[in-house]
Amino acid sequence: MARTQGHGNPDWTRDETILALDLYFDLNGKIPSGSDERVRALSDVLRRFPYHAGASKKESFRNPDGVAFKLQNLRQIATGKGLGNVSETDRKVWSEFGTSPAQVKSMANLIRAGVVASEVAKPEMLDFEFAEGRVITELHSRREREPKLRQRLLSSRRASGKLFCEMCGAPPRSTNAEFEDAHFEAHHIIPLSSTGERTTRLSGLALLCANCHRLLHRAIAIEKRWLTVAEGRAMFGISSSN
Ligand SMILES: [Zn+2]
Ligand SMILES: [Zn+2]
Structure with missing residues (x-):
């Protein structure tokens, strides 16, 4: 499969990186491939995010391989090995939350709820x-x-x-x-x-x-x-x- 580390895709935002970090903690340091169910589920959530509307129409946008790649970046920071592809946002999120998995979990839950809320908010428009x-x-x-x-x-x-x-x-x-x-x-x-x-x-x-x-x-x-x-x-x- 082609390498998918988002050429032409927007940089990962802080919210997205927090979701990836949440999954990273759940995985206990073992990074699965893009075919893993949990990786696919995160890709799915990221593709539904209310921003990046244009980019998210591209097939390569936050696809499972891209998510797996991000998890590897996070492991690089966590272990200090091979820091080549690590972004500034990855570093910031790690330095803030790298030792607080519980806090990351509760923030990730809020962010996921926000994604759902932004979707259900749409039909409300019909009222008006x-x-x-x-x-x-x-x-x-x-x-x-x-x-x-x-x-x-x-x-x-x-x-x-x-x-x-x-x-x-x-x-x-x-x-x-x-x-x-x-x-x-x-x-x-x-x-x-x-x-x-x-x-x-x-x-x-x-x-x-x-x-x-x-x-x-x-x-x-x-x-x-x-x-x-x-x-x-x-x-x-x-x-x-x-
Ligand atoms: Zn008005
Ligand atoms: Zn009034």
């Missing part, structure tokens, strides 16, 4: 699917989550007074600077499909508390048309004097 369809819905949600956009909106609202939800009027529960903005999300007033713009203007955004934002998106999905913040307010019986 707009009349424009799935692609627009995903694009919309992604744009609304852009940290820079939200930060710009927050600073513009701060400059003109105190923060509050533009649907229910709720102020932040804490005025401590470290917490006060955690409440709020950016919402597009105009559906992306009708603007055709590639950049978002602040005037097209409303600052909503996370609760109102979810309710409004659910209402939009149910009504299959774009609702204004005022319509959302009316629908949920929130008085505008709030």
